Amino acid sequence: MDQVAAGTKIDELSAELKALRKGLGIQAPNLPLHVGALLRQVCGIQDDDSPGTVRDKVAETVRSLIKRLPESQREVARLVFGFGTPAGQRYTDRLTQLGTGADRNVRTMQRRADDVVYLIAETAYAAPGRLTHAGRKDPWHTSALAVRLTLGGTGAEVFETRRIISHVDGLEEIEHSVSLARPLQPGQPLPTLEGLGIDVVAGGEVHSERMVSSTRVAFRLRPPHPLDTGDQHEFFFRIRVDEFPSPFYCCTPEYPCESFDLNVRFDRRRLPARLWRIDGEFSKDAEDPLAPRKPLWPDTVGEVHTSFHDLEPARSYGLGWQPAG
Incomplete structure (x- = not known):
């Protein structure tokens, strides 16, 4: 993400x-x-x-x-x-x-x-003071992000709860996007909007879904009313992916994020051979299975949980795994 x-x-x-x-x-x-x-x-x-x-x-x-x-x-x-x-x-x-x-x-x-x-x-x-913050003020930041990812078959379901704090008056929309990595095998089709379902369960509505690159889908979250400086608001939405070929899940924030809680539930019949934590890496490196990282293990029901604090913009945080077999 x-x-x-x-x-x-x-x-x-x-x-x-x-x-x-x-x-x-x-x-x-x-x-x-x-x-x-x-x-x-x-x-x-x-x-x-x-x-x-x-x-x-x-x-x-x-x-x-x-x-x-x-x-x-x-x-x-x-x-x-x-x-x-x-x-x-x-x-x-x-x-x-x-x-x-x-x-x-x-x-x-x-x-x-x-x-x-x-x-x-x-x-x-x-880099501080270069491209991220030069000449502008962040309109909002994330105070808390919680993600529950459930893998089943070839697809996946993501439940995301995001609490934001506005830095400006009259904030009417939150720009958001989902990055889907390229297929693992040559010849497999690239991700499309048809294979992605985005629904707000609570906290507003989703609109303006669009492909902004070959692997990234952007959309906007609209709260029930405009937010003023210091206002907090929480969105709860679901994303369904027909094909989930990428063996990793990350948050790569644009604006600061105070905390990120991630829970991934694997099919107990297809537990990963190896699982690791991705902590503040470049997004291109997040896909690399060879980099040395802290190993993790699923519990008895096939779930693994990890959390992060004070996430830096443009760095990736999450989990990667090596599929069984």
Whole structure:
């Protein structure tokens, strides 16, 4: 689960970073012309900065963001953006070099390059004072989130209770979204609205359901009346998923979240072979089953419970598991 505005901002910044990596990447003579609006904000670029200053700020910022990536991703990121590569080496040549070194084809390396660019965008979003909070005030935050996930067959049912506190007067709608990971097997169809049911059980109504990316569905929650500053309100809604291929469930908040309580009920006939806690990771890393994490075990009825406090925006919190067999 995540908030649509956070995902949209990260997607937009990721697109700007992809434009930056083209051609000669960070070494391009016309680099200052390819710096998008969000990237300018992240780099602290002013309207009166000279082209040389723009170049220096972009290079310094991207280099510092790369340093914050997991060690296994840093060399890929440096090569993707052209740090330390021979003069005149274009993006496709750098991908070929990366593929040769890792014994993978260029198409596979393109996917790795896209993943590392997204990680950098997430890192920038999570950086205090850069993209998350610059120039705006959070309209609300979550004081308590409780999720009950029941897995059965190929589908799942999610019951979510969310209590929010308004930071503004006249808050009429809460933007929300659900992220569904890509299918595990090649050739399986992507998620669609038809395979997702969203119903408010109490606290308002749902409207404006729409696909905002190939794997994310956005919708709006409308309380019975507008909320003023300091007002609290609780929504209780249900989400039904016909296909639940992804072996993990996470909350990735856009705005601060004080507490998140998660209970997952597995089919006792199909308990996972392994189960672990995901605590404050980048969303791309949440799917990685190899990262070292704290193990958990279901109880006698097939349930596992965990909780989190003071969740950071743009980081993922939840559970992952390895299906039996």
